[in-house]
Amino acid sequence: MNTTLSDIPDIVIGRLPVYLRTLEIMASEGQTVASSQHLGMRLGISSAQIRKDLSHFGEFGKQGTGYDVAFLRSQLEEILNVNCVWPVVLVGAGYLGHALASYDGFEQRGFRIIALFDNDPNKIGNRVGDAIIVQPTSEIAETLRRCNCGIGMIAVPAQAAQQVADALIEAGIRSILCYAPITLRVPEHVRVEYIDPVIHLQHMTFYMQQNCVEE
Amino acid sequence: MNTTLSDIPDIVIGRLPVYLRTLEIMASEGQTVASSQHLGMRLGISSAQIRKDLSHFGEFGKQGTGYDVAFLRSQLEEILNVNCVWPVVLVGAGYLGHALASYDGFEQRGFRIIALFDNDPNKIGNRVGDAIIVQPTSEIAETLRRCNCGIGMIAVPAQAAQQVADALIEAGIRSILCYAPITLRVPEHVRVEYIDPVIHLQHMTFYMQQNCVEE
DNA sequence: CCGCTCTTGTGTTAAAATTCACATGCTAAA
DNA sequence: TTTAGCATGTGAATTTTAACACAAGAGCGG
Numbered sequence: 405m406n407t408t409l410s411d412i413p414d415i416v417i418g419r420l421p422v423y424l425r426t427l428e429i430m431a432s433e434g435q436t437v438a439s440s441q442h443l444g445m446r447l448g449i450s451s452a453q454i455r456k457d458l459s460h461f462g463e464f465g466k467q468g469t470g471y472d473v474a475f476l477r478s479q480l481e482e483i484l485n486v487n488c489v490w491p492v493v494l495v496g497a498g499y500l501g502h503a504l505a506s507y508d509g510f511e512q513r514g515f516r517i518i519a520l521f522d523n524d525p526n527k528i529g530n531r532v533g534d535a536i537i538v539q540p541t542s543e544i545a546e547t548l549r550r551c552n553c554g555i556g557m558i559a560v561p562a563q564a565a566q567q568v569a570d571a572l573i574e575a576g577i578r579s580i581l582c583y584a585p586i587t588l589r590v591p592e593h594v595r596v597e598y599i600d601p602v603i604h605l606q607h608m609t610f611y612m613q614q615n616c617v618e619e
Numbered sequence: 620m621n622t623t624l625s626d627i628p629d630i631v632i633g634r635l636p637v638y639l640r641t642l643e644i645m646a647s648e649g650q651t652v653a654s655s656q657h658l659g660m661r662l663g664i665s666s667a668q669i670r671k672d673l674s675h676f677g678e679f680g681k682q683g684t685g686y687d688v689a690f691l692r693s694q695l696e697e698i699l700n701v702n703c704v705w706p707v708v709l710v711g712a713g714y715l716g717h718a719l720a721s722y723d724g725f726e727q728r729g730f731r732i733i734a735l736f737d738n739d740p741n742k743i744g745n746r747v748g749d750a751i752i753v754q755p756t757s758e759i760a761e762t763l764r765r766c767n768c769g770i771g772m773i774a775v776p777a778q779a780a781q782q783v784a785d786a787l788i789e790a791g792i793r794s795i796l797c798y799a800p801i802t803l804r805v806p807e808h809v810r811v812e813y814i815d816p817v818i819h820l821q822h823m824t825f826y827m828q829q830n831c832v833e834e
Numbered sequence: 835c836c837g838c839t840c841t842t843g844t845g846t847t848a849a850a851a852t853t854c855a856c857a858t859g860c861t862a863a864a
Numbered sequence: 865t866t867t868a869g870c871a872t873g874t875g876a877a878t879t880t881t882a883a884c885a886c887a888a889g890a891g892c893g894g
Contacts (some may be wrong), residue, residue, distance in 0.1 A: 423821055424821065450853070456874080467860045602728045605637040609794075681889090684840080
């Protein structure tokens with residue numbers, strides 16, 4: 405650990421949440437220590453990569469033993485800034501929006517959906533999940549400001565997604581997780597990540613011959 | 620193009636679906652040609668990378684003009700094996716399973732969910748989406764064989780996911796798209812990709828200071 | 835036909851990511 | 865205490881990925 409945070413490769417950062425997720429599971433299984441080799445086997449990556457990744461942030465292991473699961477977990481939570489709960493707003497109250505708003509896996513891993521927006525008058529006012537009421541998209545800006553919320557998720561149809569992104573950006577969003585199958589145009593200071601299952605499926609079919617029927 | 624398909628880096632393959640998706644959108648916008656620079660601007664990557672990626676598969680462009688959108692699209696569809704419709708089975712009929720089963724964006728991009736499984740007796744027999752009936756998980760093997768289906772999606776809670784994956788593998792699945800927040804243990808010949816929104820959110824929060832409240 | 839502009843495809847270079855390999859140090863058992 | 869077995873952290877080597885830069889070709893206006 406002799407570099408500044410901004411020098412650490414983004415690809416390394418991208419693996420840390422996977423390490424953290426695995427440590428959570430191992431903790432729930434009652435395991436108290438984990439070697440880089442053990443972790444690597446579990447994740448299908450090399451032990452050297454895990455050690456090198458972690459070494460960017462400090463020395464968390466003990467020679468001859470490995471890593472203390474609880475300790476490394478807390479260190480990773482701190483590094484990733486998830487030893488707390490981040491408010492997140494969600495736009496889109498379709499099937500996907502419902503699924504996300506109802507998902508109970510966010511809270512324990514650092515996130516809480518605090519608002520759900522849609523511009524369908526039939527949906528506005530409906531309750532989704534335990535405590536979320538669908539609000540009109542016109543209230544995005546105010547909610548973001550009031551809750552000091554920097555993260556948005558977009559779960560609207562592709563043709564509406566850029567417009568929604570623009571509204572979020574205008575309201576000061578800093579990070580967007582986009583489920584719509586498009587690449588958003590955003591200013592430099594806004595980070596966007598994408599989830600599109602078809603991208604993954606098409607990646608898979610490249611390696612699959614045969615078995616493709618119809619049309 | 621002087622290499623075999625297996626020599627092409629996986630990271631290159633991973634970008635092709637993004638190119639294809641963008642070409643589909645451009646086509647729907649009425650654009651007939653696209654230069655690598657134009658495409659690169661739109662995607663936030665360099666034009667050189669796009670040209671180099673495509674050059675693994677052939678020469679699709681025209682100097683001075685760029686690429687014909689319809690032609691490049693059809694070439695990419697062929698390369699990715701999505702000029703057809705792949706049958707896909709889905710396991711898990713919770714909120715997420717409903718969202719996926721109801722999503723109309725699969726069909727036009729090469730995939731059709733042909734079966735939905737769950738082991739909750741209260742869900743079995745229910746209709747989801749237009750034509751899908753929830754079946755018991757015990758029927759996975761037979762359905763896979765009957766439909767000659769090689770792709771599965773897992774949308775069950777984390778603690779059930781490995782068991783579901785094992786059943787799919789036992790039934791001869793070749794690729795799995797896993798929405799459960801765990802890393803699956805699978806044999807060499809089975810390809811797995813993962814979708815976990817929290818991984819993306821935690822990647823984002825690394826770069827976000829402040830604004831994290833509570834707990 | 836000429837000259838200018840544009841864009842591809844690719845050889846080369848540069849940068850980034852991963853793996854190797856080992857000195858160092860901890861643990862446990864005898 | 866000594867010895868054998870492990871596992872870390874990290875420079876160095878290797879492999880992979882991305883960027884550069886340009887010759888060659890196409891289009892277009894005059």
